[in-house]
Amino acid sequence: MADAANRELPRNFGKYLLFDRIGAGGMAEIYLARVQDELGGARRMVIKEILPQLSADEGFAAMLIAEAKLAAQLRHANVVQVVDLGREEGRLYIAMEYVEGFDLNALLRRLSKNRIGLPFEFALLIVREVLAGLDYAHRAKGADGIPLGIVHRDLSPSNVLISMEGEVKLCDFGIARALGAQAETGADASAPRRSHLIGKSAYMSPEHARGETVDSRADVFAAGILLWELSAGRRLYKGNEEQMLAMAQAAEVPKLPNTNFPCQEDLQAILDKALTKDRAHRYASAAEMMKALDAYIVKAKQFASQLKFGSFLVDHFADEVIGVRGEREITAQQSIRPPVVSTGLTASEPATAQLSEAVAVTEAVTEEVAHSKSRPGSQPPKTRSIPAKPASTGGSLGWLWITLILGASALVGYFLLGR
Numbered sequence: 001m002a003d004a005a006n007r008e009l010p011r012n013f014g015k016y017l018l019f020d021r022i023g024a025g026g027m028a029e030i031y032l033a034r035v036q037d038e039l040g041g042a043r044r045m046v047i048k049e050i051l052p053q054l055s056a057d058e059g060f061a062a063m064l065i066a067e068a069k070l071a072a073q074l075r076h077a078n079v080v081q082v083v084d085l086g087r088e089e090g091r092l093y094i095a096m097e098y099v100e101g102f103d104l105n106a107l108l109r110r111l112s113k114n115r116i117g118l119p120f121e122f123a124l125l126i127v128r129e130v131l132a133g134l135d136y137a138h139r140a141k142g143a144d145g146i147p148l149g150i151v152h153r154d155l156s157p158s159n160v161l162i163s164m165e166g167e168v169k170l171c172d173f174g175i176a177r178a179l180g181a182q183a184e185t186g187a188d189a190s191a192p193r194r195s196h197l198i199g200k201s202a203y204m205s206p207e208h209a210r211g212e213t214v215d216s217r218a219d220v221f222a223a224g225i226l227l228w229e230l231s232a233g234r235r236l237y238k239g240n241e242e243q244m245l246a247m248a249q250a251a252e253v254p255k256l257p258n259t260n261f262p263c264q265e266d267l268q269a270i271l272d273k274a275l276t277k278d279r280a281h282r283y284a285s286a287a288e289m290m291k292a293l294d295a296y297i298v299k300a301k302q303f304a305s306q307l308k309f310g311s312f313l314v315d316h317f318a319d320e321v322i323g324v325r326g327e328r329e330i331t332a333q334q335s336i337r338p339p340v341v342s343t344g345l346t347a348s349e350p351a352t353a354q355l356s357e358a359v360a361v362t363e364a365v366t367e368e369v370a371h372s373k374s375r376p377g378s379q380p381p382k383t384r385s386i387p388a389k390p391a392s393t394g395g396s397l398g399w400l401w402i403t404l405i406l407g408a409s410a411l412v413g414y415f416l417l418g419r
């Protein structure tokens with residue numbers, strides 16, 4: 001495929017240098033990228049490059065742009081910052097802050113693979129931070145003071161990003177709505193019927209699963225499922241898409257299977273209220289649920305700081321993440337191609353075209369490695385670039401040795417013969 005060759009990494013994409021693919025989903029490819037600012041500093045970013053067929057869909061594009069514009073107004077510690085939105089090579093993209101760590105799904109998978117339980121206090125911390133992000137987004141107003149009316153609509157573990165510093169950040173605000181618009185207008189004949197089902201049914205509120213208009217209370221319900229699953233240590237709804245959708249519509253949520261939590265009834269009461277089928281009886285807002293959860297955390301003595309969560313992550317996964325990061329840095333460094341010397345043979349054009357930007361990027365990466373070395377307490381990255389071999393110095397050193405040996409032999413000979 002002609003496109004496949006163009007999509008090799010590293011590659012330039014507008015002002016970004018994409019150097020690592022970190023994810024792919026039904027609607028986009030996710031890349032790690034570097035961008036150079038005017039002062040020469042470089043930043044790592046994430047580029048969500050929307051798939052061509054969606055980028056070309058007018059209904060989707062219009063809604064994505066509208067939603068991304070709203071999301072770009074959000075500034076909060078618990079929300080992944082959207083910094084840029086544009087179209088490049090005919091594809092829509094969203095540039096956002098890079099959260100170095102895991103999404104919650106990946107974290108849970110790694111914990112289970114390594115047979116490490118997620119301490120309950122951290123489970124509570126994650127849900128608490130998710131609620132803080134939701135509450136902020138739900139309340140957000142535009143410059144004119146009018147509420148933006150933001151609802152996430154697709155709160156699920158893969159949209160909860162966790163950094164190695166123990167930060168919890170929500171991403172993909174409003175994307176589900178754009179996908180809904182695409183389903184309404186898309187060419188796919190079955191799309192209109194699917195339009196209300198955009199989002200992950202495993203975390204859907206009953207009203208969402210029934211195809212009704214959702215409001216912020218749908219996000220409260222999803223946060224309730226997160227709390228239930230993190231407490232129970234298993235998924236709430238299991239089955240194929242169709243079965244899960246039916247379960248989401250029925251919203252018959254069982255009591256927690258484990259009974260050894262501190263102040264169990266208080267915890268169960270929070271779950272019951274967040275997961276009420278009729279949204280009129282649910283927590284009216286994320287803030288209200290957060291207040292209840294905070295009270296529970298105090299009563300059950302389950303307070304955990306972000307710092308403590310970060311240390312837990314570093315203790316268990318720093319090697320993995322730093323290793324991955326090292327590889328990514330190397331990948332970026334490999335974007336430097338030797339200058340093309342004119343030999344009369346065909347030169348590789350993309351390599352030369354990328355050279356100047358790639359050099360700058362590598363310098364920034366090297367600088368970052370140097371910084372991380374000097375930071376107290378920071379672990380040195382495991383992977384390092386191989387130091388360049390000073391070939392010319394090696395050659396002249398050889399001659400120096402030969403001269404010295406010959407000189408010494410001549411001196412010895414002179415003295416011996418002289419005697």
Ligand SMILES: Nc1ncnc2c1ncn2[C@@H]1O[C@H](COP(=O)(O)OP(=O)(O)O)[C@@H](O)[C@H]1O
Pocket residue numbers: 022023024025026028029030046080096097098099100102103106158159161171172
């Ligand atoms: N800003 C980001 N920082 C770090 N990783 C990210 C970021 N955005 C997305 N990712 C990673 O890319 C994965 C795929 O993202 P996405 O396309 O939204 O698919 P999904 O449907 O699984 O949420 C995420 O689950 C996460 O691991």
Ligand SMILES: [Mg+2]
Pocket residue numbers: 158159171172
């Ligand atoms: Mg996502």
